[in-house]
Amino acid sequence: MTARPILTAAEMRAAEERAIAGGTPVELLMERAGFGVAEAAWRFAGPLKTLVLCGPGNNGGDGYVAARYLAQRGMDVRVAALGEPKAGAAAAARAAWAGPVVSIDEARPAPILVDALFGTGLSRGLNNALAARLASLAEAARIRVAVDLPSGVETDTGALLTGVPRFDLTVTFATLKPAHLLQPSAALCGRIVTVDIGIEAQAPLTVIGRPALRPPSPQDHKYTRGLVAVIGGAMPGASELAALGAAHAGAGYVLLLEAEPRFGQPHAIVRRVAADLAKALADQRIGALVVGPGLGRDADAGKALQAAIESGRALVIDGDALHLLGPRRLTAPAILTPHEGEFRALFPDVKHASKVERARAAAARSGAVIVYKGADTVVAAPDRRAALAGEASVWLSTAGTGDVLAGAIGAMLARGLAPFEAAQAGVWLHGEAARRAGKAFLADDLARHLSDCL
Ligand SMILES: NC(=O)C1=CN([C@@H]2O[C@H](COP(=O)(O)OP(=O)(O)OC[C@H]3O[C@@H](n4cnc5c(N)ncnc54)[C@H](O)[C@@H]3O)[C@@H](O)[C@H]2O)[C@@H](O)CC1
Ligand SMILES: [K+]
Structure with missing residues (x-):
């Protein structure tokens, strides 16, 4: 379509x-x-x-x-x-x-x-x-x-x-x-x-529509469906939600790389202590790396973000990682997912009156696809292609929903979509899941509803 x-x-x-x-x-x-x-x-x-x-x-x-x-x-x-x-x-x-x-x-x-x-x-x-x-x-x-x-x-x-x-x-x-x-x-x-x-x-500006996502074929296995790695940090709940988002958006394998050993639900999410993050990220099977949800903003968080960027993996950079990122230009495929506050902190001099133009300027500057979140989410690519989401559920304004989105976008990247398409697909699935989740849902419930939207 x-x-x-x-x-x-x-x-x-x-x-x-x-x-x-x-x-x-x-x-x-x-x-x-x-x-x-x-x-x-x-x-x-x-x-x-x-x-x-x-x-x-x-x-x-x-x-x-x-x-x-x-x-x-x-x-x-x-x-x-x-x-x-x-x-x-x-x-x-x-x-x-x-x-x-x-x-x-x-x-x-x-x-x-x-x-x-x-x-x-x-x-x-x-x-x-x-x-x-x-x-x-x-x-x-x-x-x-x-x-x-x-x-x-x-x-x-x-x-x-x-x-x-x-x-x-x-x-x-x-x-x-x-x-x-x-x-x-x-x-x-x-x-x-x-x-x-x-x-x-x-x-060059379009409406974000339902993505054409083919179901797994009989030949698919967990790695062909996409391995999403999530880097955990100071607030484990947030990275857990990102991992849950990735799993329910259809990733074949979700790996949560944590600083210390912990057990958690669901068991299908593989938890590993990554003492040497660079080594863990060298795994060629990683199709997308989500960094930022619950990462924290201390020196360790900074090192984790640096390792993520140096890994050359396709990145989803969210939450705390956006505060640590600074004005650098990314060379590997990357998607940044700022809400209004994060956007202003990251691109303080991007002041165009139109949110679409602000997103485009930020994409051109960072070399990344920008998912500029809000009640009117804009996705923009460095080449000026941009897309606008239809009306979002007002109930999305609750803690943890952004982490779920980062995970869902990670799943789309890991299954092989290009960053601009992956970002739109994640935003659409997230919006649709929110509609299905009804009112006053928890971010955990939102993640589960992603499965129904595939
Ligand atoms: N672009 C198209 O293909 C078509 C446009 N059509 C209609 O044409 C509209 C655009 O028409 P126009 O370009 O004539 O613009 P508008 O009819 O929107 O208004 C323009 C007129 O209002 C004056 N004006 C602007 N702001 C004002 C203000 N704050 N207070 C007082 N006067 C003000 C302008 O000087 C001008 O005379 C569209 O919104 C649509 O409804 C349709 O007829 C069908 C085809
Ligand atoms: K009118």
Whole structure:
């Protein structure tokens, strides 16, 4: 399955221009967009009184078209506008709306609110009076529908340029935009429907989808399925969780290298005291090495990280190891998995407004694939390929889930996936396992749910 592209505002404009140059008039694109909004709103909300707010640009144009189709369905539709569209397709769409148009100030609330004020053309925040008006009309509505994006959201970064109400449905065109998946805007979009308007979309940013993982074949044995080694340290629970994550993500063999002898569950995880770590890591069968969960930050931890890097094994570097890593460039295949705090500590001068661009800059700098964790996890490769995870379970914000992710990614590396694909596969499995684990789960339970997602 090919990955779904995510287009920035500029890429969407360029794709639109290509479609127009290819013979599809902009009026037709807008007609399809507005029709799609009307259909989606009608299916979602049913025949309730509707207020459509139309802005001065093409987002507003979509709003006039949607109003016309909703009225054709027999719905009671009112339109309130923020000035008249000056020219082009939006002006034509305005002219084709036969009903009255009042000013936003005069608009009376309705059970369905359609926000067609601004979309990808938003260049600054809404003025305070308009933002307040949008908020109060949204508050008074039963169902809120955003056209393309909630007005006030910055397309490429997901930032809220002004206060933005929470929507129940967002109807977008051709393909997703970063703000549909990045926080804080993603949480305000509600359900997202993508309408095909006849635009070809391709982009270096994609949605993380279900990985194509073949099941073991009769010829496979534990080493061909992948040996994941986890370096233990000061907090054994964390490395245990990483090992558990690797095992439940399908690794054939999980080896926990510890500083002192300990017995633990499950027995299937092989525990070994590695007095000479460099020697233990020389084992050619190790397909991936996870270092960082529970490692500690003392001199011994530093030495363990150094041995891991010098081993030349494919690495997953997480937790404490990210604090010890510093600004070095990695040469072996490596995946770094920082959350926000770790990212800032590791890349203090990477300050781009977009999380996607920050992840790309960090990947280029470190030579590693970056898994920039959070409610909107971004995976980025040094060559600028990047991918965004779909909405994650809010219950993932609990201790130990990051350790499980590091282990799951290790399993994907060890089974032979390239780092960019391994990172995405691990993130997807982890997100899906969290959905299956329900509420208030323990990280241990999360690891067990990975098995069901393979
Ligand atoms: N790109 C495409 O392929 C298509 C785009 N369509 C629609 O067109 C939208 C983009 O249209 P536009 O580029 O006209 O942009 P918008 O309609 O999003 O807004 C642009 C207009 O608002 C003004 N503006 C921007 N920020 C403002 C603010 N804070 N306060 C007041 N005015 C502000 C701009 O000067 C401009 O006049 C998309 O979101 C989508 O809804 C659809 O019609 C279908 C095809
Ligand atoms: K909008």
